Amino acid sequence: MIKVGDQAPGFELDDHLGRKISLAQFKGKRHVMLLFYPLDFTPT
Amino acid sequence: MPGVERLQARFAAAHTQVLGVSVDSKFCHAGWGDALGGISFPLLADFQPKGATAKAYGLFLDGPGITDRATVIIDKDGVVRWVEAVGPGGEREIETLLSHCEAVDKEHGAGLSAWPKAKGWSGPATLYVKSNCGFSSWTLQARSNLHLESAITVKNVSEDAAAKRELEGKAGKGQAPCLVTGDDVLHESADIIAKMTAAMTDI
Known part of the structure; x- marks a missing residue:
């Protein structure tokens, strides 16, 4: 698992509104909180 | 979430x-x-x-x-x-x-500026959809995800003959989904969702 102090791996992924979203687009502008979760439409 | x-x-x-x-x-x-x-x-x-x-x-x-x-x-x-x-x-x-x-x-966070505000939705709009249509569902879900239920009226042209005639009058054809905002008529689901997203989000 990634650790505090590591450089976050980059990504570019489709979102549910049809956009391409990358980590790089927020660099120097915003912090990012990634919420990883198991699967859509499952009990939480 | x-x-x-x-x-x-x-x-x-x-x-x-x-x-x-x-x-x-x-x-x-x-x-x-x-x-x-x-x-x-x-x-x-x-x-x-x-x-x-x-x-x-x-x-x-x-x-x-x-x-x-x-x-x-x-x-x-x-x-x-x-x-x-x-x-x-x-x-x-x-x-x-x-x-x-x-x-x-x-x-x-030193030096970070405040976020630009989303401009918000302006003007009355109607989203014409069809039953059992993946493109229509995709636009309806975007409307829900962007909290546009009260801003954008939905009419189903598969179930409502008057709505179908209305769409043909405004768009020149009965193809759905179709988003009509004043004189602006969009038929592609990706374009419809992009318009909603641009109005309601800041990225």
Whole structure:
């Protein structure tokens, strides 16, 4: 698992509104909180 | 996710962009966001190759082929400042995560400016849809995820002959989905969703 102090791996992924979203687009502008979760439409 | 949606303004005040990530497709995400009452922050499809981003973060669970329930807070320079995995069946405490984001912002957020505000939806609009149509569903889910239910009226041309005639009058053809905003007529679902997204989000 990634650790505090590591450089976050980059990504570019489709979102549910049809956009391409990358980590790089927020660099120097915003912090990012990634919420990883198991699967859509499952009990939480 | 709905808890985070309700606290979007406070995450924004802490200069923090929230992104959901799972191995589902973007279409599945759209339906799931709709089912949760509307999710306007990005839900990312770590879909092809499956789980590649989760694997890069060491959060992919090979056995079930899903992602751990885990939170990673990354500062504006791309450095990881907080990580927590609670297991697939675990729960996240959103207020606690918000306080971690606020702490990261206090320590590493010097020089960040306030976010641009979304311009919001203007003018009455009608979304014409068809029954049993994936493109129509996709636009309806975007309307829900962006909380545009009261701004955009929906008419189903498969069930409502008057609506079909109305659409033909405004758009010159009965093809649905179609979003009509004043004189602006959009037929492509991607264009319809892009117009909604541009009005209602700041990215």
